[in-house]
Amino acid sequence: MSTLAVCGLTVAYGRTEAVRGVDFSIADGQIVCLIGANGAGKTTVLRTLSGQLRPRAGRIVLDGADIAGLAAHRIVARGMVQVPEGRQVFAALTVADNLELGAWLCRDSAERARRREAALARFPRLRERLRQPAGSLSGGEQQMLAIGRALMAAPRLLLLDEPSMGLAPLVVEEIFAILASLRRDGITILLIEQNASAALEIADTAYVIETGRIALSGPATEVARNPAVVAAYLGG
Amino acid sequence: MLAQQLLNGLLLGATYALFALGFTLMFGVLRVVNLTYGFYFTAGAFIALWLTQFGLSLWLALPAAAIASGGIAVAVDWLLLTRLRRAKADELTSLMVTLGAVLALYAAMTAWLGPDIRRLPPGVIAGGALEAFGLRVSTAQLLILLACVLLAGGLLWLMRATRLGLAIRAMAERPDTAALMGIATGQLAALVSFISGALAGAGGVLIGLNFNAIHPYMGESMMLRGFVVIVVGGLGDIFGALAAGLLLGVVEVLTAGYLASGLKEAVAFALLVAVLWTRPSGLFGVAQGRKA
Structure with missing residues (x-):
């Protein structure tokens, strides 16, 4: 059963079509990765899914409902939450306030406290830094905060850019181990990556995007063995 | 004598601070230099004037005028700036659009109402002056003080102690990311416009009361002071606007009292230049923080 199905998605900036007729789907409980070169249209796809860009054509069906063109804050309410490119933590606010904002739509303070404990259990380093401004954290810690903040919304589908x-490579390993643990806890994940080898290792299904189109797709293990992918993305 | 002057200066400064709070909120959160802000100040003063002429007590006319000015601010912001924000236009564009709009608004208002100075109905504020420790405080001044403390305190409470204030601060830093938190940023921006306009309108009523003079262009000279206060205080900085507003009021009153009243604006703007000369880092520090 697919959680998210994208069909014929086309997104344009003015007259330039950055994404042209993209189809893909994500099954419940999977990690799906979308890999491709810089400028291939990966981030455009993600920003359209999360409502920051409006599609020119196509459908985005989440749990049976077409959400294409909905405002970003309404899409969050449906359980699909984006961890944006470059982390985008609120640098001037404390770590605790950043987490609190992630649960903006949750009106129940006891539930927010419970989610916060769960996020801090996953990222113990954030607990030591709760009162620090998010801007003072290291890059890895900021990425953890960005993921923790998204988890505060209790997402069923997490989009990571x-x-x-x-x-650093060690930190990347740590982050990817966390993504695997999120899948074990039942969160479906769409992962956008330039680091194709790390992404293909953890993903169930992979899509390769080239100049705004899906060039190749399949089980991640097969995509990782495809000679064209090895040559272009895995430094083979 | 000096104590009385300081007191008068602080009361005047409290009104400047109130006016600048709304301006710095609008600038810091909505990221537009909105020059129509001065018009909300004029509008607030006129609405209170009309309401008191109908016999309403000033204690009721003040909040009513503030709420109406807030409504005007939401409408003007929506009409003028929604498109610019969507197109992510730079600050100079919003500056020019709102400059044109505010000049049109002042001129239309003058054509409609005439340029004359109007006065609040006599006895609009009942009660005599209080005297204590050799200081004299009129009932009007008490109202000004009370309104400034309540409104500034209320704004600080909202911004620092509530989830809504947290969302506003998040939106000020990263509007797009705030939407990814599920925050309805369009509605929140309208609320910020409303609060800003209401603060400006309240400031207009209080200044109208303080000097007992209300005219269409009163918002214009106030805008210049608003700039001094928010630039000296640090753009978008609430505590800075409070401190700089009080300082400006004291400086103006002391200049008028001990030098010459014609010099008070010269001194006020010399202060602006002097602060920016000696402490540009404060200003730029805030500007970089907003873009980081």
Whole structure:
């Protein structure tokens, strides 16, 4: 049963079509990765899913309802939450306030406290820094905060845009281990990555996007063995 | 004598601070230099004037005028700036659009009402002056003080102690990311416009009361002071606007009292230049923080 089905998605900036007729789907409980070069249209797809861009054509069906063109804050309410590119923590606010904002739509303070405990259990380093401004954290800690903040919304489907960007290899490993643990806890994940080898290792299904179109798709293990993918993305 | 002057200066400064609070909120959160802000000040003063002429007590006319000014601010912001925000236009664009709009509004208002100075109905504020420790405080001044403390305190409470204030601060830093938290940023921006306009309107009523003079262009000279206060206080900084507003009021009253009343604006703007000369880092620090 697919949680999210995207069909014929086309997104344009003015006259330039950045994404042209993209189809893909994400089954419940999977990690799906979308890999591709810089400028291939990965981030455009993600920003359209989360409502920051309006599609020119196509459908985005989440749990049976077409959400294409809905405002970003309404899409969050439906359980699909984005961890944006470059982390985008609220640098001037404390770590605790950043987490609190993630649960903006939750009116129940006891439930918010419970979610916060769960997020801090997953990211113990954030607990030590609760009163610090988010801008004072290291890049890896900021990525953890960005994921923790998204988890505060209790998402069923998490969209991650380049979580490995600018991080040291050890930290990337740590972040990807967390993504695997999120899947074990029942959260479906769409992962956008330039770090194709790390993404293909953890994903169930992979899509390769080239100049705004899906060039290749299949089980991640097969995509990882495809000679064209090896040559273009895995440094083979 | 000096104590009385300081007191008068602080009361005047409290009104400047109130006016600047709304301006700095609008600038810091909505990221537009909205020059129509001065018009809400004029509008508030006129609405209170009309309401008191109908016999309403000033204690009721003040909140009513503030709420109406807030409503005008939401409407003007929506008409003028929604499109610019969507197109992510730069600050100079909003500056020019709102400059044109505010000049049109002042001119239309003058054509409609005439340029004359109007006065609140005599006895609009009942009661005599209080005297204590050799200081004299009129009932009007008490109302000004009470309104400034309540409104500034209320704004600080909203911004620092509530979830709504947290969402406003988040939106000020990253509007797009705030929407990803599920915050309805369009509605929140309208609320911020309303609060700003209401603060400006309340400021207009209080200044009208303080000097007992209400005319269409009163918002214009106030805008210049508003700029001094928010630039000296640090753009978008609430505590800075409070401190700088009080300082400006004291400086103006002391200049008028000990030098010459014609010099008070010269001194006020010299203060602006001097502060920016000696402490530009304060200003730029805030500007960089907003863009980081």
